[in-house]
Amino acid sequence: MVEQIALSPLMRWAVLLLLFALVSALAFLAIRTLLSRKLILDRLGQESKRAIPESASAMQEAMVAKTSAWAKLTERIERGGFSLGDSDPKALQGKMIAAGYRSPQAPKIFTLVRLLLIILLPSLVVLPQLASDKPVSLLNLYLQGAGLAVMGLILPNLYLTARADRRRQEIVNGFPDCLDLMLVCVEAGMGLEAALDRVAREMTTSHPLVAETLLQTTLELRAGASREEALRAMADRTRVDEIRAFSTLLIQSDKLGSSIATTLRIYASEMREKRRMRAEEKAHRLPVLLSIPLVACMLPVMVGVLMLPAAVRVIREVAPAMTGSG
Structure with missing residues (x-):
């Protein structure tokens, strides 16, 4: 062949x-x-870019660049034999995630920043006094250095707590709108995953933190996580009581076979009522808060305006008559 x-x-x-x-x-x-x-x-890249606004994407890229620089610094320090681990890494990791820092190196960066502040803040005050020719008291230097070191230890925690509270408040304020949109999507025939994805893409401008949370949950569901695991992870990330209750309701509805639309409708009405009650509470607090600047600023001026003519008349007429010079 x-x-x-x-x-x-x-x-x-x-x-x-x-x-x-x-x-x-x-x-x-x-x-x-x-x-x-x-x-x-x-x-997939276009969908992810569409789900995240351009401003948020730019901020995320800048944050990633900063985090990578800090991560390289922490790696070099740990290679030198200095550990930056915390005594309770899980709790610190949870606080960092609640504040919006999801990088695995975030706890080490936080510990490094605290150490730098403990050293830098006392140095900025104590070293110039030691370098000057004026005599200084060692007790004053010690008290100033200790106070600034404690301040450097506390300030990062305060910043982390304030940032987490601000993010939590923004999520709470935007979550009722999220429930209304999700209810419309579910009643239109969408599944839970499709509803979460659609609501996340619709709320990127009005409530970006809520959209980010829902998008993360959608990605976990697409990656193969069960519905219960994804919802519980969403509640653990945000640490918001309303979202934790929402996740529990959806998990129970899924296990018991009840209607998700009915659950969303009832919980959405409760969330709207809670938001209205929070607004009324803030409105009722306004008179009390306004009384402080009124008493401190306006009352002395009003007393001065009313009493000034009488004081001038007393000085001009009554005082000379009492001294006998009139």
């Missing part, structure tokens, strides 16, 4: 064409597979 192919020009051309067709078909299939994979990746 091989000799016939070698002797016959027609057979040689037929074999060459067959090999060419086979190689071309294999190359075509490989290119098509790669192109389809690239198209899928491009679509």
Whole structure:
């Protein structure tokens, strides 16, 4: 057979064409597979960019760049033999996530910042006094250095707590709108995952923190996590009582087989009522808060305006008459 192919020009051309067709078909299939994979990746990238606004994306890129620089610094310090681990790493990691810092290196960066503040704040005050020619008291230097060191130890915790509280308040304020939109999506026939994704993309401008939370949950569901695990992880990340109760309600509805739409409708009405009560509470606090600047600022001015003519008359008429000079 091989000799016939070698002797016959027609057979040689037929074999060459067959090999060419086979190689071309294999190359075509490989290119098509790669192109389809690239198209899928491009679509996923477009969906993720569409889900996150441009400003949030830019802020996220800047935060990632800063975090990477700090992470490199912490790695170099730990390579030198100095540990930046905390005594309770899980609790610190939870606080960092609640404040919006999801990087695994965030607790170490936080510990490094605290150490730097403990050293830098006393140095900025104590070293110039030691370098000056004026005599200084060692007791005053010690008290100032100790106070500033304690301040450097406390300030990062205060900042972390304030940031977490601010994020938590923004999530609480935007969550009733999220429930209303999710109720509309569920009643329109969407599943829970599709409703979460749709609401996250719709709320990127009005309530970006709520959208970020829902998007993270959607990505966990797509990655293969169960509905219960994703919802409990959402509640643990935000540390908001309303979202924790919402997650528990959805998990119970899923286990018991009850209607998710009915659950969302009832909980949405409760959330709107709570938001109205919070607004009324702030409105009732306004008179009490306004009384402080009124008493401190306006009352002395009013007393001065009312009493000034009488004081002038006393000085001009009554005082000379009492001294006998009039």
